[in-house]
Amino acid sequence: MKLLYRINLIIFSLTITAYATIIFVILGMYMQILLGITQLIMAVILLFFMKAFTIKINKMLRVYWFAVVLTMSVISIMLSASIVKYEFLQLLFAFIIPMLIASYLLRITYLIQKQ
Numbered sequence: 001m002k003l004l005y006r007i008n009l010i011i012f013s014l015t016i017t018a019y020a021t022i023i024f025v026i027l028g029m030y031m032q033i034l035l036g037i038t039q040l041i042m043a044v045i046l047l048f049f050m051k052a053f054t055i056k057i058n059k060m061l062r063v064y065w066f067a068v069v070l071t072m073s074v075i076s077i078m079l080s081a082s083i084v085k086y087e088f089l090q091l092l093f094a095f096i097i098p099m100l101i102a103s104y105l106l107r108i109t110y111l112i113q114k115q
Contacts, residue, residue, distance in 0.1 A: 001049075004042050005109040011035045012106050015099075029095075036098060039105050040068070046112070053112065060108050067101050 015035045018028030043064060050058055075093050 001109070001115075002113045004045065005106075005113040008039065008042060008106050008109045011038055012102060015102075032095065032098065032102075035102055039102055042109065043068070043105060046108075054115070057108060057111055057115075060104075060111070064101065064105055064108060067104070071097050071101065 011031070012035060015028055015031040018024040018031050043061070046053075046061060050061065053061070071093065078089060078093060
């Protein structure tokens, strides 16, 4: 589990660093795609070990999956309903909320490797 945390931390840090530099914002967007795919794979792996985790971590994983499904649903609705013309909603649901969810999984993997 320490390996999952380290991989997660490295990719998350690279994504934040790319966003923090004005020149590499586009790279940050690509890194966020990589981060999202990596974290979804990690979260699926963590589902197989749920019995070994504490009740607190199990609850946190459920909250994580709820947030992922809800965010993906909202993005799907926005795309199908042509709400994409509102730039703030695009920014919020394409970049800000996914990064908050990513930081939440980073916290979960930190707590798991700390066990």
